[in-house]
Amino acid sequence: MAKTAPRRSDQLADKVSEVTGKVQGSQAWNSIFRPGSIFRKGYTDSPRNRSYVIMNSVLYHLHPVKVKRHAVKVSYTLCLGGLSFFLFIHLTVTGIFLMFFYRPTAAQAWDDIYALETAVAFGLLVRNMHRWAAHLMVISVFLHMARVFYHGAYKPPREFNWVIGVMLLQFTLLLSFTGYLLPWDQLALWAVTVGTNMMGYTPVFGKQVRFVLLGGFEIGSDTLLRWYVLHVLMLPFVTVIFMAIHFWRVRKDGGISGPL
Numbered sequence: 001m002a003k004t005a006p007r008r009s010d011q012l013a014d015k016v017s018e019v020t021g022k023v024q025g026s027q028a029w030n031s032i033f034r035p036g037s038i039f040r041k042g043y044t045d046s047p048r049n050r051s052y053v054i055m056n057s058v059l060y061h062l063h064p065v066k067v068k069r070h071a072v073k074v075s076y077t078l079c080l081g082g083l084s085f086f087l088f089i090h091l092t093v094t095g096i097f098l099m100f101f102y103r104p105t106a107a108q109a110w111d112d113i114y115a116l117e118t119a120v121a122f123g124l125l126v127r128n129m130h131r132w133a134a135h136l137m138v139i140s141v142f143l144h145m146a147r148v149f150y151h152g153a154y155k156p157p158r159e160f161n162w163v164i165g166v167m168l169l170q171f172t173l174l175l176s177f178t179g180y181l182l183p184w185d186q187l188a189l190w191a192v193t194v195g196t197n198m199m200g201y202t203p204v205f206g207k208q209v210r211f212v213l214l215g216g217f218e219i220g221s222d223t224l225l226r227w228y229v230l231h232v233l234m235l236p237f238v239t240v241i242f243m244a245i246h247f248w249r250v251r252k253d254g255g256i257s258g259p260l
């Protein structure tokens with residue numbers, strides 16, 4: 001019987017599987033996907049590979065292999081910790097947008113904010129999203145703390161995570177306060193005047209604390225630069241580190257506390 005020529009679609013399928021096999025067998029591919037990954041060549045659905053999937057994935061790793069039934073109920077945590085985290089991410093994204101249009105000098109700051117509201121596409125919207133999310137984050141972190149307290153989750157073995165949480169509350173408030181100066185309007189100037197004067201009453205080091213925060217003896221361009229760097233770099237940086245420790249401890253302390 002005469003041989004029929006292979007169909008074009010079969011040829012294409014063979015070519016695709018040959019290339020896929022080469023890519024999946026390459027060192028570069030296997031350096032990205034760890035053993036047990038479903039994207040690796042020859043993955044089989046075995047108990048060993050299933051546990052590898054959990055152990056090697058950072059996202060799955062956030063959750064323990066077994067989760068208590070009450071812990072997945074939204075009514076237990078009200079997702080307030082998760083909401084605080086979501087707001088932080090939202091503030092980071094909208095904050096980066098704002099940074100494209102803002103220069104932290106006394107001569108330009110207010111004009112840049114004004115231009116952002118009147119001349120930049122979506123500027124007013126994104127600025128307001130940033131501002132409202134900041135207010136909401138203060139509220140959600142505070143409510144999260146109240147929920148944790150109500151459930152007695154500050155008790156052993158979670159005392160350390162409570163302390164990390166208190167630090168996160170401080171950073172959230174400081175982020176709000178440092179952001180408040182940046183529009184360089186009357187409201188901001190007087191809020192910072194009152195705030196730094198209060199810090200000047202710190203026992204023993206009061207004058208030095210005030211000097212460091214103002215970048216001099218009175219509010220000026222140096223103060224704005226200092227608070228800008230604190231707001232966009234230093235405070236978000238330490239907050240991310242503390243959040244990582246916070247989430248890791250929730251996991252290591254045996255997941256969510258309770259039930260009551």
Ligand code: HEM
Nearest residue numbers: 077080081082084085145148153162165166168169256257
């Ligand atoms: C930026 C601020 C914060 C973020 C993003 C955050 C995030 C989270 C998340 C996602 C959880 C998992 C359960 C849940 O959603 O409730 C959690 C649990 C916890 N948080 Fe926070 N948190 C923050 C601030 C705080 C504060 C201010 C405190 C207390 C002073 C605190 C103490 C705790 C404790 C003790 C747990 C374990 C709760 C339990 O086992 O029931 N956190 N946090």
